[in-house]
Amino acid sequence: MGARTGQAYKRRLQEHAPETWIGNEKVTNPLEHPAIRPAVEATAALYDIQWEDVHRAYTLYTEPSTGDMTGSSFLVPRSREDLLKRRLQAKLWAEQTYGLMGRSPDFLNAMLTAWYINRDFFGPYADNVKRYFEYIRDHDLYLTHVLIDPQVDRSKPPSEQPDTFTSLGVVRETEEGVIVRGAKMLATSGPYTDEVLVWPFHLRKPTEKDYKYALSFALPLDTPGLKMISREPYARPSVDDHPLAARFDELDAVMVFDDVLVPWERVFIYQDVERVNTIWKVNSNAFTGHQTSIRLLVKLQFLAGLLMKGTEMVQTNQFPNVQDLIGEVTTYIELVRAAIIASEATAEPNEQGIFIPNVTPLYAVRNSGNRWYPRVREIMQLVFAGGLMYQPATLDVLKGPLAPYVQKYYRGATVDAEEKIRLYRVASDLAVSDFGSRHELYERFYAGDPLFLRIQTQYSAYDKREPLALIERLMKEIMPEKVKSE
Ligand SMILES: Cc1cc2nc3c(=O)[nH]c(=O)nc-3n(C[C@H](O)[C@H](O)[C@H](O)COP(=O)(O)OP(=O)(O)OC[C@H]3O[C@@H](n4cnc5c(N)ncnc54)[C@H](O)[C@@H]3O)c2cc1C
Numbered sequence: 001m002g003a004r005t006g007q008a009y010k011r012r013l014q015e016h017a018p019e020t021w022i023g024n025e026k027v028t029n030p031l032e033h034p035a036i037r038p039a040v041e042a043t044a045a046l047y048d049i050q051w052e053d054v055h056r057a058y059t060l061y062t063e064p065s066t067g068d069m070t071g072s073s074f075l076v077p078r079s080r081e082d083l084l085k086r087r088l089q090a091k092l093w094a095e096q097t098y099g100l101m102g103r104s105p106d107f108l109n110a111m112l113t114a115w116y117i118n119r120d121f122f123g124p125y126a127d128n129v130k131r132y133f134e135y136i137r138d139h140d141l142y143l144t145h146v147l148i149d150p151q152v153d154r155s156k157p158p159s160e161q162p163d164t165f166t167s168l169g170v171v172r173e174t175e176e177g178v179i180v181r182g183a184k185m186l187a188t189s190g191p192y193t194d195e196v197l198v199w200p201f202h203l204r205k206p207t208e209k210d211y212k213y214a215l216s217f218a219l220p221l222d223t224p225g226l227k228m229i230s231r232e233p234y235a236r237p238s239v240d241d242h243p244l245a246a247r248f249d250e251l252d253a254v255m256v257f258d259d260v261l262v263p264w265e266r267v268f269i270y271q272d273v274e275r276v277n278t279i280w281k282v283n284s285n286a287f288t289g290h291q292t293s294i295r296l297l298v299k300l301q302f303l304a305g306l307l308m309k310g311t312e313m314v315q316t317n318q319f320p321n322v323q324d325l326i327g328e329v330t331t332y333i334e335l336v337r338a339a340i341i342a343s344e345a346t347a348e349p350n351e352q353g354i355f356i357p358n359v360t361p362l363y364a365v366r367n368s369g370n371r372w373y374p375r376v377r378e379i380m381q382l383v384f385a386g387g388l389m390y391q392p393a394t395l396d397v398l399k400g401p402l403a404p405y406v407q408k409y410y411r412g413a414t415v416d417a418e419e420k421i422r423l424y425r426v427a428s429d430l431a432v433s434d435f436g437s438r439h440e441l442y443e444r445f446y447a448g449d450p451l452f453l454r455i456q457t458q459y460s461a462y463d464k465r466e467p468l469a470l471i472e473r474l475m476k477e478i479m480p481e482k483v484k485s486e
Pocket of ligand 1: 103145147148151154185186187188189203204438442448449
């Protein structure tokens with residue numbers, strides 16, 4: 001098997017369609033549904049491009065255990081060249097969607113690769129993790145994931161929620177596996193993926209009272225009893241009028257587990273509070289952080305290009321304040337680029353000879369990107385200003401009775417009306433639409449609560465030795481007597 005084509009992805013999705021609800025409508029064919037079809041097409045294009053001759057030197061590798069051509073997002077890196085290969089693969093896929101599909105398949109492939117490398121963490125279930133990784137890799141399946149308990153009462157742990165099975169927990173065991181009930185948020189891309197990976201993430205550390213919620217497992221999305229309740233779709237029918245929303249809306253959904261059987265071979269953590277609280281030891285952020293930083297780099301470059309082109313069209317790019325704001329965006333780009341390169345250059349082989357990206361610079365991106373992206377969206381509003389509102393409701397006006405006015409009043413300094421309207425519709429999609437607002441929310445929260453993430457990774461667990469050594473040296477210089485007396 002190995003790497004898939006877009007056609008193979010679509011065929012499987014049709015044969016194993018997840019149960020998705022959009023309002024009271026049950027989606028029967030994700031390939032044809034107007035809210036899901038665009039994301040399916042965008043994803044199929046990713047699977048296709050990995051096979052193109054010009055790219056396959058880095059998008060694919062020959063997996064030694066199977067002899068199959070396999071996607072590089074499953075590659076266990078044994079050299080810096082392998083890390084570069086992973087980077088080029090992630091960059092190509094991000095460029096295909098302009099960085100707008102955060103949960104493209106390589107995101108969870110990266111997470112699962114880390115789980116596979118560090119599978120000993122899973123103790124009695126380590127072999128399940130190994131076999132699951134190999135199955136997903138060898139069939140090139142697409143995963144969504146759900147970590148968070150439903151936002152019902154955040155002041156209480158899972159065991160004290162209003163209903164015993166508000167949070168996802170074990171109902172009973174059978175010979176074949178475990179019956180689970182409850183809900184999880186938020187399955188981004190769930191309605192057009194193959195499988196779901198479940199593991200719990202809590203801001204409040206669970207205690208032994210919460211043991212029955214301390215679970216990790218994976219399931220095919222057409223498993224009986226599994227349902228997704230989608231948010232309102234932001235996909236639009238016209239690529240002319242909504243060039244991004246019409247192509248790249250990755251749906252988010254709440255996943256409901258209505259007495260679902262999880263076979264024993266799909267269980268990774270079972271009623272184990274200790275492992276849930278220490279899952280950071282798997283270091284999956286090193287691999288997902290590499291992929292998400294590359295995607296953020298592409299997204300910021302896309303936005304910078306949009307700002308450069310849009311301001312050139314109306315010549316606001318002559319003003320120093322506008323140049324300064326665009327320069328702020330390119331600063332973020334270069335910092336992200338530097339962090340990605342640093343994570344590869346300072347990766348050291350572990351005892352198995354595997355090169356794991358250095359997570360420290362990648363954490364710095366994660367803890368800044370969730371603030372930079374909202375700022376860049378603000379910069380788009382500051383720079384494009386009324387231009388974001390002065391576009392006609394539809395590009396069809398260029399063929400209607402108002403066309404002479406539109407040609408005259410909607411042109412730019414350097415371009416005609418059609419070109420300018422088209423570019424500013426891209427800007428509107430990002431800066432002022434519901435699709436664009438969701439992107440801001442996504443960048444703020446996709447990796448978890450930005451506040452706690454920064455406290456944990458940039459302060460509590462941060463290596464403070466170098467900063468403190470400088471202060472200690474200075475203290476010795478300015479208080480030599482005190483140091484001598486100690
Ligand atoms: C667009 C989008 C896509 C997402 N995709 C996915 C996905 O694919 N898979 C997935 O699993 N998750 C996904 N998420 C969920 C994401 O992981 C969470 O949004 C994030 O972890 C924050 O949790 P929350 O939204 O439940 O906010 P909450 O935890 O409810 O926080 C709300 C507010 O309360 C504060 N707060 C909450 N608890 C505490 C506390 N104990 N102490 C102090 N303050 C507290 C927070 O700081 C915050 O200000 C997605 C989210 C978004 C917005």
